[in-house]
Each structure stands twice: as C-alpha cells, then as structure tokens.
Amino acid sequence: MQEQSPRSIRLHRPRHISVFDGQDLKKALLVAAAWLEEHREVINALNVFPVPDGDTGSNMSATMQSAIRQIADSEETSAGVIASKLAHGALLGARGNSGVILSQTLRGLAQGLDKKDTFSAPDLAAALQEASRLAYRAVIKPVEGTILTVVRQSAEAAQRSAERGDDLVGMLQEVVTAARQSVANTPELLPTLKQAGVVDSGGQGFCTILEGVWRYVRGETGALDTMVAAGSNNATAIAQSTAPGTQPKKGRVTIEEEFGYEVVFLLRGERLDVERIRQTIIDMGGVSTVVAGDEKMLKVHTHTQTPGKILDYGVSLGSLLDINIENLQEQSLTYAAASEAEHTAGSAEEERQSSALHAEIATVAVVAGAGFEKVFRGLGVSAIIPGGQTMNPSTEEILAAVDTVDADKVIILPNNGNVILSAQQVPHLTSKEIYIVPADTMPQGIAALLGFNFDADFPTNCAAMTEAAKNIQTAEITTAVRSVYIGGVRVREGDFIGLINGNLTVAGQNMELVIQDTLQRMGMDRYEIVTLYYGEDVTLQQAGETAKRIKRWHSHLEIEVVDGGQPYYAYIFSAE
Amino acid sequence: MAVRIVTDSTADIPLERAQALDITVVPLTVFFGDEAYLDGVELDNPGFYRKLQASKVSPRTSQPPPGSFQEAFTRLIKEGADAILSVHLSAKLSGTYQSACTGRDSLPEELKKIPIDIVDSQSVSLGMSAAIMRAAEEARQGLGLEEIKAHLLDQISRSHILFALDTLEYLKRGGRIGTASALLGGMLSFKPILSLKDGQVVAVERPRTRSKAFERIAQLVGSMGALEEVIIVESDDEVGQQLARILRTTYQGVISSYKLGAVIGTYTGPNTAGVVVITAK
Numbered sequence: 001m002q003e004q005s006p007r008s009i010r011l012h013r014p015r016h017i018s019v020f021d022g023q024d025l026k027k028a029l030l031v032a033a034a035w036l037e038e039h040r041e042v043i044n045a046l047n048v049f050p051v052p053d054g055d056t057g058s059n060m061s062a063t064m065q066s067a068i069r070q071i072a073d074s075e076e077t078s079a080g081v082i083a084s085k086l087a088h089g090a091l092l093g094a095r096g097n098s099g100v101i102l103s104q105t106l107r108g109l110a111q112g113l114d115k116k117d118t119f120s121a122p123d124l125a126a127a128l129q130e131a132s133r134l135a136y137r138a139v140i141k142p143v144e145g146t147i148l149t150v151v152r153q154s155a156e157a158a159q160r161s162a163e164r165g166d167d168l169v170g171m172l173q174e175v176v177t178a179a180r181q182s183v184a185n186t187p188e189l190l191p192t193l194k195q196a197g198v199v200d201s202g203g204q205g206f207c208t209i210l211e212g213v214w215r216y217v218r219g220e221t222g223a224l225d226t227m228v229a230a231g232s233n234n235a236t237a238i239a240q241s242t243a244p245g246t247q248p249k250k251g252r253v254t255i256e257e258e259f260g261y262e263v264v265f266l267l268r269g270e271r272l273d274v275e276r277i278r279q280t281i282i283d284m285g286g287v288s289t290v291v292a293g294d295e296k297m298l299k300v301h302t303h304t305q306t307p308g309k310i311l312d313y314g315v316s317l318g319s320l321l322d323i324n325i326e327n328l329q330e331q332s333l334t335y336a337a338a339s340e341a342e343h344t345a346g347s348a349e350e351e352r353q354s355s356a357l358h359a360e361i362a363t364v365a366v367v368a369g370a371g372f373e374k375v376f377r378g379l380g381v382s383a384i385i386p387g388g389q390t391m392n393p394s395t396e397e398i399l400a401a402v403d404t405v406d407a408d409k410v411i412i413l414p415n416n417g418n419v420i421l422s423a424q425q426v427p428h429l430t431s432k433e434i435y436i437v438p439a440d441t442m443p444q445g446i447a448a449l450l451g452f453n454f455d456a457d458f459p460t461n462c463a464a465m466t467e468a469a470k471n472i473q474t475a476e477i478t479t480a481v482r483s484v485y486i487g488g489v490r491v492r493e494g495d496f497i498g499l500i501n502g503n504l505t506v507a508g509q510n511m512e513l514v515i516q517d518t519l520q521r522m523g524m525d526r527y528e529i530v531t532l533y534y535g536e537d538v539t540l541q542q543a544g545e546t547a548k549r550i551k552r553w554h555s556h557l558e559i560e561v562v563d564g565g566q567p568y569y570a571y572i573f574s575a576e
Numbered sequence: 577m578a579v580r581i582v583t584d585s586t587a588d589i590p591l592e593r594a595q596a597l598d599i600t601v602v603p604l605t606v607f608f609g610d611e612a613y614l615d616g617v618e619l620d621n622p623g624f625y626r627k628l629q630a631s632k633v634s635p636r637t638s639q640p641p642p643g644s645f646q647e648a649f650t651r652l653i654k655e656g657a658d659a660i661l662s663v664h665l666s667a668k669l670s671g672t673y674q675s676a677c678t679g680r681d682s683l684p685e686e687l688k689k690i691p692i693d694i695v696d697s698q699s700v701s702l703g704m705s706a707a708i709m710r711a712a713e714e715a716r717q718g719l720g721l722e723e724i725k726a727h728l729l730d731q732i733s734r735s736h737i738l739f740a741l742d743t744l745e746y747l748k749r750g751g752r753i754g755t756a757s758a759l760l761g762g763m764l765s766f767k768p769i770l771s772l773k774d775g776q777v778v779a780v781e782r783p784r785t786r787s788k789a790f791e792r793i794a795q796l797v798g799s800m801g802a803l804e805e806v807i808i809v810e811s812d813d814e815v816g817q818q819l820a821r822i823l824r825t826t827y828q829g830v831i832s833s834y835k836l837g838a839v840i841g842t843y844t845g846p847n848t849a850g851v852v853v854i855t856a857k
Contacts, residue, residue, distance in 0.1 A: 305678045378762030450782045528785050562763055
C-alpha cells in the first residue's frame with residue numbers, strides 16, 4: 001500500500017471501496033477488455049506452438065469484446081444483471097478453448113452475483129469461487145499449469161482476502177498478486193511450457209483481465225472509452241452455404257423412367273368427336289394423352305406400349321398425316337445424359353449445395369480453404385462455417401450454421417482441436433439434437449463424412465462417423481512462425497515443420513526432407529491411400545511433384561492430389 | 577397343379593441351372609452400338625466384359641418386347657401349365673415387368689383362362705432369383721400358385737443386397753443411379769457401397785478403397801443376425817474371391833457365388849462384387 005506524500009497529491013479514487021454496482025462493474029470490465037486488447041499480441045506470442053492457429057490473445061480478446069458489446073451502452077445499475085449480460089455475450093462470442101473457459105468464468109461470476117444489485121468483497125470472493133468451479137467443469141480433462149490453475153488460485157486468494165476483511169481494492173490487489181504468481185509458476189506445472197521457456201498464454205490472458213479491473217479500481221486509467229476492437233465484428237459469413245434447398249436446381253431434370261412409345265399424328269376426317277377420341281385412346285392405355293383440334297382436323301399425342309393399336313384406331317376414323325413414333329426409353333436416357341452434362345458444366349456448385357446427405361440428419365463443418373470447402377460440399381455437408389485464417393469460429397457462428405440447416409438432428413465437425421470446446425457450448429443454446437464428432441483436423445472431418453451410412457439412424461451414424469474420424473492419420477506441413485523448443489524438437493523461426501496428428505515431430509530447412517521424414521514417422525507401410533491437400537501457396541505442379549516423390553518413397557501407396565487451398569499449411573496429408 | 581416359372585435374364589441364373597429347374601428365362605437385349613445381343617443367350621458374363629473393354633461405345637440395354645412374353649406364355653400354356661408365375665426385376669429399373677404385363681394382356685381370350693401372375697420383385701439378380709430357384713423347386717414338387725408366390729415374396733423380403741462398385745459412372749450413364757446420385761460430384765474418389773431399396777439403387781457408404789469396401793460389407797453382414805443364405809455376385813473370379821476371403825472373417829457358413837450377366841454389368845461396370853444375404857425368418 002502506497003503512502004501518500006503531502007507534496008504529491010494525485011487525484012485518486014478513494015482507496016477503499018466497499019461496494020460495486022452494475023455501472024461500476026461495467027466500467028471495470030470495459031477497462032479490462034481494453035487492457036487485454038492492448039496486450040493481445042504479447043499474449044499471442046506466448047503460444048508454445050509455432051503455428052498461426054488458435055492464438056490465445058486474439059481468442060480471449062474477441063471473447064471479451066463480445067461480452068462487453070452486451071453492456072457497453074447499458075444504463076443498468078444492477079451488478080447481477082450486468083454480470084449476466086456479460087456472461088451471455090461471452091458465451092456466444094467464445095472463440096478457441098481459452099475463450100470458452102473465459103466465458104465459463106464469466107458465467108460463474110454471473111451466477112455468484114445473481115440477484116445482487118451491488119456486491120462487496122466477500123460477494124466477489126464467492127463469485128470467483130463459482131467462476132473457478134465452472135471453468136474446471138468446462139474441460140473434460142483439466143490440466144494444471146493452464147488458465148484453470150490461475151483462475152483457481154485467484155479465487156483462493158480472494159477467499160483469504162475476504163477472511164481478512166479486505167475491501168474490494170485490497171482484495172483485487174491480493175487477487176492480482178496471486179494471479180501473477182500463479183502465471184509465473186505455470187512452467188513448473190507444464191513441462192512443455194518450461195521447455196519452450198514461456199508461461200501459459202491462457203493464464204496470462206486471465207491475469208491481464210484481472211489487472212485491468214484492478215487498474216480501474218485504482219483509477220489508473222484514461223478515458224473510459226468503449227474500445228471495441230477493430231475487426232472483432234466478424235460478419236458471420238455463412239450466407240454462402242445456407243439453407244439447403246433455397247437454391248433452385250438449375251439444369252437438373254428428373255427423368256421419370258418412361259417406357260413404350262410416343263405416338264403423334266394429325267388426323268383428318270369428318271365430324272370428329274375430340275372428347276370421344278381422347279377417351280377411347282385413354283381406354284386403350286394411352287398415357288399423357290392430348291387430343292386437340294376440331295371436327296375436321298385434330299392432333300393426337302399419347303404414350304403407349306402398343307402404338308399399332310392407336311394408329312389402327314386413327315386409321316378407322318380418317319386419314320393420318322405427319323405420323324411420328326419415338327422410343328421413349330431411348331429418348332429419356334439421352335435427355336438425362338445431356339442434362340447431366342449441361343448441369344455439371346454450369347451449376348455444379350449450387351447443385352451440390354442443395355443435395356444434402358440425408359433428409360433428417362444435417363452436418364455442419366468448420367473449414368478453411370476454398371478447395372477444402374469444395375471437398376466438404378461434394379461430400380454432402382449441409383453448411384460450412386468458414387474457419388478463417390486461424391480456424392477459430394465463435395460459438396455464435398457455429399450456432400448460426402446449426403440454425404440455418406433444415407434438419408432437427410445436426411452433426412458438427414469442428415475439424416480443429418481449438419474449436420471443439422466452442423462447439424460443445426452449442427447444445428446448450430439450441431433445441432436441436434446435436435452431436436459433435438471429435439474431429440481435430442479437416443481430413444478427420446472428411447473421413448467422418450465418408451463414414452456416413454445412408455441407411456442408419458442418428459445414433460448409429462454418430463458412432464460410425466466418430467469411428468471413421470479416429471481411423472485416419474493426419475500430417476501437416478507448414479512454416480514455423482517463431483523459434484521454440486517443443487516435444488524434444490528445436491524449431492527455428494522460418495523452418496519447415498511437420499506435425500503428426502497435431503504433434504510437432506519434425507523441423508528442418510528443406511521441405512522435401514521434412515515431408516519425407518514426417519511420412520516415414522507415420523509408418524506408411526500400414527496405409528493404402530494417402531490424400532494430399534495442397535495449400536493456397538502451392539501450385540498444382542508442385543503438388544504433383546511432391547506426390548511423385550512420395551510414390552517413389554512408398555510405391556505401394558495410392559496417392560490422390562486434391563486442391564485444398566488452405567492458408568498457412570503448404571500440405572495436409574491424410575493416411576488411411 | 578402344374579405351375580410354370582418364368583423370369584428374365586437379369587435374374588443371372590446360370591443356363592444349365594435354369595434348364596435343370598425348368599425355369600423359362602426371357603432375355604433382355606444388350607446393344608454395343610448397332611450390335612444387339614440377347615443377354616445370357618448370345619452374350620455371357622466373360623463375353624460381355626471382353627466386349628466392354630474392347631468397345632469404344634458404351635453398351636445400352638432394352639427390355640424384352642411384349643411379344644417375347646406372349647410367346648413364352650403361349651408355349652407354356654400349350655405345354656400344359658395350370659398357372660404361370662412370372663417374376664421380374666424392379667419396375668423402377670426396367671420396363672420388363674410392364675412388358676410382361678402387356679404380353680399377358682395380348683394373349684388370345686382362350687389362353688387368358690390360365691392364371692398368369694406377374695410379380696415386380698423390386699429387386700434384381702440373385703436378390704430375386706434365389707427365391708425364384710426355390711419357387712421352381714416347389715413348382716416341381718407340385719405346390720400351388722398361391723403358396724409358391726407367398727414363399728417367394730417372403731424370401732425376397734428377407735433378401736438384402738450390398739454391392740461395391742469401382743465407379744458410379746456406369747450407373748450414372750445408364751440412368752439407374754437412383755438416390756445414389758447424391759454421391760456424385762465430389763472431389764474425392766471412393767468405392768461406393770450401394771443397395772436396393774423400394775426398387776431402386778440407394779447409397780449405403782463411401783469407403784475409400786475396395787478392400788475397405790469389402791471389409792465394411794463383411795461387417796454389415798456380420799451385424800445382420802441369423803442368416804439363411806449368403807450369396808456372392810461378381811463381375812469376375814478375382815474380385816469375387818477377394819470379397820469371399822474378407823467375408824469369411826465375419827461369416828463362416830456356405831457362400832455360393834454367381835456371375836452377373838451382361839445387362840447388370842452394363843450398369844455396374846467391371847470390378848463389381850456384392851452379396852445377397854437372406855436373413856433367417
């Protein structure tokens with residue numbers, strides 16, 4: 001606690017604050033969100049993994065922005081209501097695992113402050129306990145040395161502070177101190193952090209938020225501007241792949257298999273009875289019968305298995321002109337072939353969009369890369385959630401996709417380990433039946449789709465798709481965005497790195513060797529087919545050459561080259 | 577009661593077997609350009625696949641004309657048939673069933689006294705003909721039309737088809753792809769597993785390779801419970817034996833195998849193998 005010297009009286013907020021109301025809470029969180037955003041890149045840089053995926057700083061900041069958007073203009077004075085709105089915003093906007101855990105801490109805070117218009121230090125301590133409890137519950141396998149530890153130890157410090165009788169300012173001081181210590185200690189709990197020489201990014205993010213609140217409480221802030229981070233207003237770009245069935249099926253003609261002959265002729269005679277002639281032909285078995293004209297001349301058009309009979313009848317009534325007989329079966333097959341060709345050329349895109357896999361079960365997938373989008377659509381996915389550069393859609397974006405599809409049963413393919421938690425929030429927000437396939441990569445998502453059984457029901461398919469996703473191995477080749485020592489591999493920024501099922505296993509300066517090494521470690525002998533998806537910075541020719549090399553190294557393999565168009569990852573391989 | 581059994585060449589019943597069982601098979605026709613061949617009479621399985629490989633034009637098929645049925649029915653009645661049971665492939669796949677009906681309707685009045693029951697099996701190949709062969713045996717034993725037909729329909733209802741193709745091209749080109757058209761237009765290759773439902777082709781699964789397809793078929797067969805009979809239908813020995821080997825991992829009973837004929841081959845293409853599984857009652 002600082003002593004105030006008589007000569008330097010600074011304008012401070014009072015050193016002791018007993019209660020906070022809704023507006024105080026709001027301002028504190030606005031400052032905290034801004035503080036977090038200021039430190040976004042610093043926190044991103046703590047990510048151990050040297051790939052531009054799932055950056056914690058960005059995720060947590062985006063989540064916070066979504067939270068404060070709910071309250072930024074609010075005049076609400078009840079703390080409980082403000083907290084609840086914050087939690088709701090965070091829940092929807094949660095991105096990445098750290099974002100989801102953060103949203104759960106805010107939810108815990110809201111539950112702890114429920115029905116409280118104002119709160120004091122003991123209330124805050126209780127709320128932080130709730131926050132910690134819900135954070136741990138959000139993760140199936142809680143790991144110490146992550147944000148969870150920092151939340152827990154912050155809550156414990158708050159508890160100790162409440163027992164001592166501290167006010168809000170005093171408590172926050174204790175909480176921030178504890179949080180900083182907890183963050184500094186994370187490398188002792190998680191070996192990968194120690195190896196990489198960094199602290200846990202999620203923990204740091206949470207600590208930064210607490211610091212922001214503490215700064216507000218101490219008056220160390222500038223104007224309370226609602227700084228909504230630029231770019232966090234992510235227009236949900238789901239328009240592309242919405243509502244199967246709203247696109248008209250261009251160029252696709254459904255041919256009813258017709259058999260028999262089409263008979264057309266002009267009949268010239270006297271006192272021809274159009275109605276009677278039509279009825280007689282229908283009685284003879286003529287289908288799609290049209291008889292039009294007058295008593296001297298009419299045109300007959302009908303489909304029949306026995307053209308002779310119809311013609312004989314016509315001849316008995318007058319003279320026949322312009323007789324035309326076509327074999328319907330031949331016609332329909334040619335027509336079908338022609339319409340097929342025409343439609344594939346032009347409107348393949350729209351067609352695939354509207355041909356969903358199944359009437360009652362829809363699938364939505366998180367996808368990055370134009371080529372990958374085509375693959376997923378070609379396999380009948382109902383909606384695509386654009387993963388963006390870092391494959392980090394918010395819970396809200398995933399929910400929107402689920403809402404747009406027609407079916408009541410929806411299977412979600414997250415296709416990235418960082419999306420699974422966000423996806424897991426969706427079932428709480430919709431009345432549809434949801435299943436999330438534990439697919440960590442796009443090839444796993446593809447395997448899951450291929451494993452779909454058109455004959456089976458929802459539960460059987462959930463199991464089948466999960467099984468299919470498991471049976472595929474994914475390798476990714478990309479460039480390291482920072483230097484790091486991880487998993488026993490020394491990586492220098494700019495190195496090519498190979499990941500097997502998400503684990504960094506190879507690093508080097510020669511891409512060809514990195515690819516060869518990575519595939520070798522996967523053990524190509526037990527696989528039959530390797531699919532190579534090349535990224536947006538790789539040409540078809542380069543991809544083809546890579547495929548040839550792989551075939552030379554492993555001649556038994558069948559190799560399929562597909563334009564994935566994904567950002568950052570030069571190659572993504574699946575082996576099965 | 578002398579019941580006579582009639583079917584068409586898509587039943588894929590081997591010639592000698594049909595003769596031994598006294599089944600009348602009315603052939604469809606396969607066209608390679610202008611060359612026409614009676615299925616199973618002028619063109620057998622190996623002949624068809626040789627021609628398929630050699631020919632630049634895609635084969636086409638057409639149903640037997642009503643006259644062929646009229647002829648067959650007339651002959652059988654003159655030979656003393658008390659009733660005729662004529663069983664054919666799904667009316668959604670071919671006009672053969674309709675043609676048979678027209679043939680019956682064109683019979684002269686005095687022959688129309690003999691009951692001629694024409695059945696749309698909603699199936700094809702061994703999916704219907706395992707039951708047809710049994711019907712023929714029952715006819716030889718002197719069972720009546722109604723009883724034979726009841727047994728036939730019951731057995732067909734317990735017959736399940738699963739087949740794996742190299743490519744969907746032939747089905748698509750021939751306009752018989754049914755709802756499996758949903759599988760078209762993708763970027764990835766796979767060896768589709770298909771079945772027949774409500775008389776038309778439906779998609780089942782999309783394994784990436786043929787061996788995976790056969791493994792899946794074996795697994796699906798293994799999950800069907802008690803089985804009365806398992807039959808392999810193959811385009812050639814090699815692919816049929818590959819399926820049989822893998823099938824033995826989940827089914828240890830007797831497996832009989834048949835070759836698919838020229839008409840079926842037109843729509844499936846080469847390297848096709850599948851099972852017809854008859855589940856126990």
